[in-house]
Every structure is written in structure tokens, then in C-alpha cells.
Amino acid sequence: ETGVTQSPTHLIKTRGQQVTLRCSSQSGHNTVSWYQQALGQGPQFIFQYYREEENGRGNFPPRFSGLQFPNYSSELNVNALELDDSALYLCASSSPGLMFGTQYFGPGTRLTVL
Amino acid sequence: SQQGEEDPQALSIQEGENATMNCSYKTSINNLQWYRQNSGRGLVHLILIRSNEREKHSGRLRVTLDTSKKSSSLLITASRAADTASYFCATDAPNTGNQFYFGTGTSLTVIP
Numbered sequence: 001e002t003g004v005t006q007s008p009t010h011l012i013k014t015r016g017q018q019v020t021l022r023c024s025s026q027s028g029h030n031t032v033s034w035y036q037q038a039l040g041q042g043p044q045f046i047f048q049y050y051r052e053e054e055n056g057r058g059n060f061p062p063r064f065s066g067l068q069f070p071n072y073s074s075e076l077n078v079n080a081l082e083l084d085d086s087a088l089y090l091c092a093s094s095s096p097g098l099m100f101g102t103q104y105f106g107p108g109t110r111l112t113v114l
Numbered sequence: 115s116q117q118g119e120e121d122p123q124a125l126s127i128q129e130g131e132n133a134t135m136n137c138s139y140k141t142s143i144n145n146l147q148w149y150r151q152n153s154g155r156g157l158v159h160l161i162l163i164r165s166n167e168r169e170k171h172s173g174r175l176r177v178t179l180d181t182s183k184k185s186s187s188l189l190i191t192a193s194r195a196a197d198t199a200s201y202f203c204a205t206d207a208p209n210t211g212n213q214f215y216f217g218t219g220t221s222l223t224v225i226p
Contacts, residue, residue, distance in 0.1 A: 004156075033213065042118075042202050042216035043157070056213045088154055102147065103204075103214060105156040 118217030
């Protein structure tokens with residue numbers, strides 16, 4: 001167990017709806033990264049938050065947005081859901097300088113868009 | 115597109131045999147890491163190798179890195195049924211602040 005938790009575990013939404021996923025980072029970690037993993041694919045980097053600021057973004061549209069809170073927990077928000085948003089969403093926490101960039105992953109949230 | 119590509123896509127071996135999987139990437143890197151994922155769950159960090167290192171060992175794992183060829187290999191010796199999982203390499207590029215890019219993964223099946 002990594003100490004990174006995510007909620008909810010599973011979620012079913014319909015096209016056009018909005019969703020919020022949550023992640024609690026491992027104690028002492030101030031960086032959270034979010035990934036989307038489609039079935040049979042590797043995780044794709046969505047964005048990263050460091051000390052409550054976005055610190056890099058992958059090739060995802062603006063309807064994917066996020067927040068990081070003072071306790072370093074984080075949210076991923078997706079608006080106007082599309083069928084292709086169905087995936088496993090993973091968050092990972094890390095701390096620059098500790099274990100030189102190793103990321104600790106949560107168990108993921110499985111999102112299904114109908 | 116993703117930074118890394120693993121090869122082979124799928125590998126099936128008998129328990130006790132060695133498993134080798136390869137990763138190729140496209141741009142210069144700070145580090146390369148290998149992760150394991152069981153049945154669509156969270157990823158587990160296995161080993162990190164820095165760009166100035168050529169080989170690293172951890173238990174039954176051996177990782178090599180060839181930056182001139184932009185490739186890495188993961189060797190699992192004396193495989194066990196519990197090693198059945200998907201394996202991914204992940205790279206981070208200079209000046210990207212811990213942003214990692216994953217390959218497509220190798221699905222390893224170890225037959226008891």
C-alpha cells in the first residue's frame with residue numbers, strides 16, 4: 001500500500017455530465033500528478049500540481065481541470081463528459097528530492113461514460 | 115503520443131524462467147523507471163535508473179539503460195506466478211519537473 005487514496009472507486013456517468021475525482025497524497029508529498037489510462041493502454045499524463053499550482057499539462061483539453069488544496073490533496077474535474085473519457089484515472093504523489101522522482105500511485109477511479 | 119514503447123506487447127513463460135522486456139523512448143531523459151500493474155489497479159514502482167547509470171539491480175530485477183540507443187530492458191529472473199502483471203516503463207524529460215510519460219506496457223503471464 002502506498003498511502004495514496006482515491007475516491008470514488010467506480011463511477012458511472014452519462015455523456016455531457018460533469019465529474020469530480022479526489023486524491024489524497026502520501027504524507028510528506030507536495031506534488032500530485034493525474035493520469036488517464038484507457039483499457040489496454042499505458043497511463044497518459046493529464047497534469048501535475050505542485051504546491052497548489054499547475055506545474056505542467058499533457059495533451060488534454062481545457063475541460064479537464066484540477067485543484068490542489070493546502071493539505072496537498074487534489075481534485076480532477078472533467079466537464080462535458082464524452083464516451084472516450086471512459087478510463088481508469090490514476091493519481092500519483094511525489095516529492096521533489098525524495099527518492100528522486102519516484103511516484104506513488106493510488107488504486108485509481110474507474111470512470112464509465114454511457 | 116507516449117514517450118516510451120515496450121516490447122514485446124505480451125509475453126508468456128513458465129514459472130522459473132527469466133522474463134525480459136524492452137523499452138524504447140524518443141527524447142533525452144533524466145530518469146527511467148519501471149512500474150508493475152496488476153489487473154487494472156494502481157501502479158507499483160519497481161526500480162529507477164538515472165540517465166548516468168547503465169545497470170541496476172533490485173532483488174530478482176535487473177535493469178539496463180543505453181542512452182545512446184534510447185532503450186532500456188527489464189529482466190526478471192526465476193519468475194513466479196505472482197509476477198503475472200503488466201509492466202510499464204516511464205521516462206521524465208529534463209526541465210519537466212517530475213512529469214512522467216509511460217509506454218504501452220508489456221503483459222507478462224507466468225504459468226505455474
